[in-house]
Amino acid sequence: MTGSGEPPDDAADGRRRAAGAARTVAGLARACHPGPAAAVTALVTALVAVAGWGPAGTALTALAVLTGQLSVGWCNDAVDAARDAAAGRTAKPIVAGLVSARTVRVAAFAALAACVPLSLACGVVAGATHLLAVAAAWVYNVWLKGTAASWAPYAAGFGAVPVFVTAGTPGDALPAWWAVLAAALLGCAAHLANVLPDIETDVATGVRGWPQRLGPARVRVLLPLPLLGASALLVAAPPGPAGPVRWLALAGVAACAAAGLLLGRRVPVAPFAAAIAAAGIDVLLLAATPGVVTAG
The missing domain is CATH 1.20.120 (Four Helix Bundle (Hemerythrin (Met), subunit A))
Structure with missing residues (x-):
């Protein structure tokens, strides 16, 4: 055993870090609003496939829409963290302590940063249109929701x-x-x-x-x-x-x-x-x- 004055056991410390990382991943997965994100991504991807974008264009669309939806979901939970806590919404991962509001906020901006080049790779007009839709969702989260x-x-x-x-x-x-x-x-x-x-x-x-x-x-x-x-x-x-x-x-x-x-x-x-x-x-x-x- 490790004495009170000795450094913590490396194996135990590693397990704690792994458990913390797993909690964070689980929290981010829940905070992204996985149901709506998956549904919107699937619907738009199906439409572009039907429209004849081809396998490469369809795959690129799926990535662009998915990153956009991830950014919107994480933005929503980060913005609403204090309100969710006041309402006692313990099903929310931030309120439940699975992940911090700061981590979710950073994830939202990271997903948004990935969404920009992925969207523009779909074409200038298509990409700009998608980014405007994502921007509208962010405006909803930070302003128009109320x-x-x-x-x-x-x-x-x-x-x-x-x-x-x-x-x-x-x-x-x-x-x-x-x-x-x-x-x-x-x-x-x-x-x-x-x-x-x-x-x-x-x-x-x-x-x-x-x-x-x-x-x-x-x-x-x-x-x-x-x-x-x-x-x-x-x-x-x-x-x-x-x-x-x-x-x-x-x-x-x-x-x-x-x-x-x-x-x-x-x-x-x-x-x-x-x-x-x-x-x-x-x-x-x-x-x-x-x-x-x-x-x-």
Whole structure:
């Protein structure tokens, strides 16, 4: 054994350092909001693959979007650390003591620094569009989250997706107006669904964004509307007859919206899960409709 005046045992010290590093990695993994980060990365990557970016472009997009989402998630938890602690949100890794707010903040800026060259490597227009979407998310985290305009960064970020996708296709085609509007509506739905479970604690800690001002009951009723509106645009607006596939997709989104509405009170994550499922159906709808993504 090591005496009180002797240096600590090297093996024990190594184990403590390894355990601390493991806690930090686990904390960072949880603080990045892994569910939304993975979902957004997968959806955008699927869209560029369908649009014909090719394997290299698709892989580059996945890395650019992933680093952007990591930066946004870590920024969110770092900015909200004091508020989360005041609300007793022990599920948050910073509050739980797994990782420090400073470490999460450093990780956010590191991911943002990696996102810039990865995004620009996708093309100047596509890269600038993606960076503007990431910037909108950061503005939400540090400013607009507590204002009535909290929906705007979500609408801008999601609405930028069709612009990003089409900018990387041959000929730099512009997205159709209805594709941009549908994506922006999905962004508004994602905002409502993401905030819904935390509205009461947000209000208690002084957050007064758009959903908090509406209240949980109104948000649950409102949430299906942008989901259905986005899907209706993707079904009815593309040229040519809608066909059974588009109508089936709309029915699927309606089912997701209904499930989120009915289960929202008992299962707090149900509305967000329903919004992600609806967005996934819309991605499949885009894939099944020739020319939707690259329409001018």
